[in-house]
Amino acid sequence: MTWLAEQFGILSKIFYYLIQVVHWTVLISVLAYLLALICGLVFGIARISRNRFIRSIAGAYINVLRGVPLLVLIFFFYFGLGKFVNLDRFVAGVLAVGVCYGAYMAEIFRSGIEAIDYGQHEAAMSLGMTRWQTLRHIILPQSFRIVVAPGANEFIACLKDSSLVSIIGLRELTRAGREYANQYFLDFHTWLMVGIIYLIMTLTLTRLVKRLEKRFAIHGYGVTRHDN
Amino acid sequence: MIIDIKNIVCRFGEIVALDDISLSVDHGEVVVILGPSGSGKSTLLRCLNALEEIQSGEINVDGFLIDRNHRQIHQIRLEVGMVFQQFNLFPHLTVIENVNLAQRVVRKRSRTEAARVSTELLNKVELADKTEAFPGQLSGGQKQRVAIARALAMNPKIMLFDEVTSALDPEMIGEVLEVMKQLAAEGMTMLIVTHEIGFAREVADRVIFIDEGKIVEQAAPRQFFTNPTNQRTKDFLAHVL
Ligand SMILES: Nc1ncnc2c1ncn2[C@@H]1O[C@H](COP(=O)(O)OP(=O)(O)OP(=O)(O)O)[C@@H](O)[C@H]1O
Ligand SMILES: [Mg+2]
Numbered sequence: 001m002t003w004l005a006e007q008f009g010i011l012s013k014i015f016y017y018l019i020q021v022v023h024w025t026v027l028i029s030v031l032a033y034l035l036a037l038i039c040g041l042v043f044g045i046a047r048i049s050r051n052r053f054i055r056s057i058a059g060a061y062i063n064v065l066r067g068v069p070l071l072v073l074i075f076f077f078y079f080g081l082g083k084f085v086n087l088d089r090f091v092a093g094v095l096a097v098g099v100c101y102g103a104y105m106a107e108i109f110r111s112g113i114e115a116i117d118y119g120q121h122e123a124a125m126s127l128g129m130t131r132w133q134t135l136r137h138i139i140l141p142q143s144f145r146i147v148v149a150p151g152a153n154e155f156i157a158c159l160k161d162s163s164l165v166s167i168i169g170l171r172e173l174t175r176a177g178r179e180y181a182n183q184y185f186l187d188f189h190t191w192l193m194v195g196i197i198y199l200i201m202t203l204t205l206t207r208l209v210k211r212l213e214k215r216f217a218i219h220g221y222g223v224t225r226h227d228n
Numbered sequence: 229m230i231i232d233i234k235n236i237v238c239r240f241g242e243i244v245a246l247d248d249i250s251l252s253v254d255h256g257e258v259v260v261i262l263g264p265s266g267s268g269k270s271t272l273l274r275c276l277n278a279l280e281e282i283q284s285g286e287i288n289v290d291g292f293l294i295d296r297n298h299r300q301i302h303q304i305r306l307e308v309g310m311v312f313q314q315f316n317l318f319p320h321l322t323v324i325e326n327v328n329l330a331q332r333v334v335r336k337r338s339r340t341e342a343a344r345v346s347t348e349l350l351n352k353v354e355l356a357d358k359t360e361a362f363p364g365q366l367s368g369g370q371k372q373r374v375a376i377a378r379a380l381a382m383n384p385k386i387m388l389f390d391e392v393t394s395a396l397d398p399e400m401i402g403e404v405l406e407v408m409k410q411l412a413a414e415g416m417t418m419l420i421v422t423h424e425i426g427f428a429r430e431v432a433d434r435v436i437f438i439d440e441g442k443i444v445e446q447a448a449p450r451q452f453f454t455n456p457t458n459q460r461t462k463d464f465l466a467h468v469l
Contacts (some may be wrong), residue, residue: 003257116464123316126277127330127382128305137329 008071010186017180022197024172028094029159037151040105045135047110052095058106065103066071071164073100078168095167108150112143117179130147149213156205160198229275230255230385232418236285238271238441245271247441248285253386256415260428260449262424263438264464269421272438273388276419277310278296284390289384301395306334306434313391315371317363317378324350324359335382342381349377353407387411389420425468437461 037062047056065073078092086093114141124134179196181187187209229272231253245268253259261269274280275287277300278294286295292303294426318326324351329344331337332403337345350356372392379387389408405427412418412431422428428435428449435452435458437445445458453469456462 017449081307117316118312119312119316120277120318123318124330125279125376126308126310128302128334129330130302133333137333138318142318145320 007189011035011193012188014180014186014190015197016191018173018176018197021171021176022173024170025159025162025174026201028090028097028165028170028172029155029162031094031156032097032101033142034156035094035102036105036154039099039102040109040151042104044108044109044113047106048113050131055205060163061105062106065100068100068106069099069217070161074164074168074212082086087166089170090167091169094160097158097162097165099160103153104154104157108147109143112147113139115146116142123228142181145216148216149209152209154207156202158210159205163198229253230290231419232288233276234288236279236282238268238275238286241252244441245280246282248439249438250285251436251443253417253419254418255435258412258416258418258420258431260432260435261419261421261438262428262435262464263466267438268441269438270390271441273310273419273421274392276386276388277308278304279310292463298415306382308385308386308388309382309384310388311375311379311390311392313394315320315363315368315375315395317371317374318370318440319363321372322360322362323355323366326363326374327381328399329422330378331381336455343379344415346377350379351409352404355376368396369403372396372400372404373407376404376411380411386417386419389418389422393422393424423468425453430465437464439464 011223043058043061047062049055049058070101074093074096077096078087078089081087081094110138113135120135120138122139128138162172163174165179171174171179173194177190181190182192229252231251233249233251236246236249237244247268249268249272251272261272263269271280275282275411276289276318278299284296286293287297287304289457290305291298293375294300318329320331324343324346327349328339328342331342331345332339335342346355347359350359353376355370355373355377358366358370358374361447363374366374375392376387383429385391393404398403401424405424407430408418408427412455419426420432432449434446437456437458439460443459445452445456445461447456452461453465456465
């Protein structure tokens with residue numbers, strides 16, 4: 001009994017220690033994800049531009065960033081670019097994760113746009129709408145329903161991958177865990193707790209995504225089962 | 229003369245969908261286009277709405293021009309409304325929003341002005357009670373009437389109809405044809421691709437028969453249906469009548 005109480009005491013101590021830095025993990029993930037959304041939208045649309053040059057730039061962005069390990073990107077932004085511009089660890093970390101996830105988001109947005117029936121484009125064009133007006137008023141609102149679940153899942157992945165920025169000394173959840181483990185030689189307890197905290201966040205988010213998915217799949221835009 | 233098509237050619241790779249077609253249409257004229265599957269009927273309508281590119285020739289719609297040097301696509305699309313076989317309503321918008329949208333963003337009408345026009349047109353196609361419904365909640369016939377109202381809301385001078393009743397259950401065909409007859413009676417210039425021969429006889433001022441991308445025969449409906457001159461027209465009519 002006392003053993004169990006002792007274990008519990010250790011774990012809760014670690015928990016309170018870690019919980020004080022968890023906002024950094026959240027902040028990094030949220031900012032990186034916002035950047036990813038912007039990059040994703042811009043490059044996802046650029047990927048299907050009528051202009052070949054724009055198309056190939058977007059293609060290059062997507063393929064390069066998806067083809068390089070995130071860890072290497074983080075090193076590149078912090079140490080590599082750090083040779084020329086003074087990038088704060090936080091900024092470098094967020095940029096690296098953001099542009100990397102931007103590439104994944106771009107593919108999600110692209111497929112969301114391409115999933116919309118071509119007849120929708122034609123109907124809009126025949127009404128005299130420009131490509132931009134069509135995208136903004138017709139295509140993107142419909143794509144939204146398709147991309148919302150995969151897009152939100154990328155946030156969960158982004159949250160987990162934010163642990164990689166610990167390597168450049170950004171004191172978020174994983175980094176703090178490492179410090180604690182090294183200081184008190186409590187590797188098992190510490191890493192167990194770090195894992196549990198990530199798990200609490202990801203499981204909560206997964207449930208949220210499920211709800212989003214349901215909401216937009218069934219009630220979305222009044223498209224009912226009578227649809228034909 | 230509101231439409232003047234001169235020697236247009238439209239190719240898709242090796243396929244010649246329109247092979248040197250010339251056609252003029254007068255103000256208020258109703259032209260029905262017949263022809264076997266793959267003969268180029270849809271392509272002809274789509275060229276008139278600049279949805280397909282032409283490789284040579286020119287299209288003049290009420291003074292606006294599409295040819296190799298002129299691509300007044302936007303102006304032409306404003307003149308020409310199109311209704312599709314597959315409705316292509318915007319599923320995320322209500323019926324009235326479907327009709328409002330292009331008026332707002334293309335014609336730059338105010339919210340109230342757009343709503344006034346939409347309500348009037350939805351009354352006209354007898355859908356006043358469906359304004360707040362989503363397309364997914366409508367029958368095929370209702371959807372197609374919304375699509376017609378949506379096109380009319382832009383005040384086009386010409387309306388194109390591409391097999392607009394082909395995807396409908398038989399009992400709904402009549403309600404859509406009724407709306408089209410009314411439009412014809414009001415003097416709208418119309419180009420109609422259809423398989424409804426009875427309807428063609430009744431409303432057409434002229435019937436055109438297309439085969440393999442060429443206009444094979446054209447005549448007033450009485451002449452066309454009772455006394456066709458071309459052998460291919462005869463074969464086709466024997467098939468459909
Ligand atoms: N986007 C396209 N790409 C390639 N070929 C096309 C395309 N659109 C049409 N075609 C071809 O052009 C020819 C004419 O097609 P079109 O759709 O105009 O025929 P249609 O008379 O409307 O036939 P249907 O009665 O079946 O609708 C056909 O051979 C068709 O396969
Ligand atoms: Mg066709």
